[in-house]
Amino acid sequence: MNLLYEKYAAEIKHILAKYPADQKRSAVMPLLYLAQQEQGYIQKQDLQMIAEILDISATDVGSIVGFYTLYHDHPGGKHRLQVCNDLPCALRGADEFLEKLCENLGVQVGETTPDGLVTIEAVMCLAGCDRAPLFQVQDAEGIRYYENQTVETALQLVEHWRSDGATPAPSPLGLRAGQEKSSTPLPDETVTGLSAEVRDETASDTAATETQETD
Numbered sequence: 762m763n764l765l766y767e768k769y770a771a772e773i774k775h776i777l778a779k780y781p782a783d784q785k786r787s788a789v790m791p792l793l794y795l796a797q798q799e800q801g802y803i804q805k806q807d808l809q810m811i812a813e814i815l816d817i818s819a820t821d822v823g824s825i826v827g828f829y830t831l832y833h834d835h836p837g838g839k840h841r842l843q844v845c846n847d848l849p850c851a852l853r854g855a856d857e858f859l860e861k862l863c864e865n866l867g868v869q870v871g872e873t874t875p876d877g878l879v880t881i882e883a884v885m886c887l888a889g890c891d892r893a894p895l896f897q898v899q900d901a902e903g904i905r906y907y908e909n910q911t912v913e914t915a916l917q918l919v920e921h922w923r924s925d926g927a928t929p930a931p932s933p934l935g936l937r938a939g940q941e942k943s944s945t946p947l948p949d950e951t952v953t954g955l956s957a958e959v960r961d962e963t964a965s966d967t968a969a970t971e972t973q974e975t976d
């Protein structure tokens with residue numbers, strides 16, 4: 762019995778209809794996105810169920826989860842704050858930024874604050890190497906990028922979440938090329954002078970986010 766298919770039959774049929782029958786494995790990303798909506802992360806049984814639907818192996822499905830930062834294989838906090846500490850960013854102080862941010866929040870990389878508010882993660886290149894330290898945030902409102910950050914601005918953002926919006930938040934950057942707006946924009950308080958816009962967290966965006974070089 763495929764519980765994922767049973768629960769989302771209409772959505773899955775709709776997704777599969779976008780691909781030729783002999784190419785249905787290409788639907789792996791939107792199906793992962795669908796499965797992730799349930800708990801905020803991909804569970805082991807999801808891999809198997811998606812594999813069954815697409816006639817591929819669970820290992821193949823798992824490799825996609827492991828490669829893309831927009832898929833999660835473990836539970837996280839309400840907001841996932843993902844800092845790039847890949848080499849170019851490390852040369853611009855990303856490691857120190859990450860260490861100090863964790864120190865201030867009382868967590869290690871990969872951990873969630875005790876109040877369940879924020880999970881700090883280290884990720885590979887986010888295509889903004891010349892604007893490090895930078896991080897992307899993933900939460901119910903979508904995905905946003907914060908570049909040229911300091912520990913203070915990052916903590917200000919966390920404080921904004923903690924105060925339920927009472928504290929002005931640093932604005933995320935505008936949309937990157939090829940990204941679409943989310944239907945749920947963030948508050949548009951401006952700290953950096955840049956417009957506040959949210960990128961749509963769709964599976965098709967996932968591929969673009971991970972692969973494209975931006976301006």
Ligand code: FES
Nearest residue numbers: 845850887889890
């Ligand atoms: S190495 Fe960090 S954004 Fe490219």
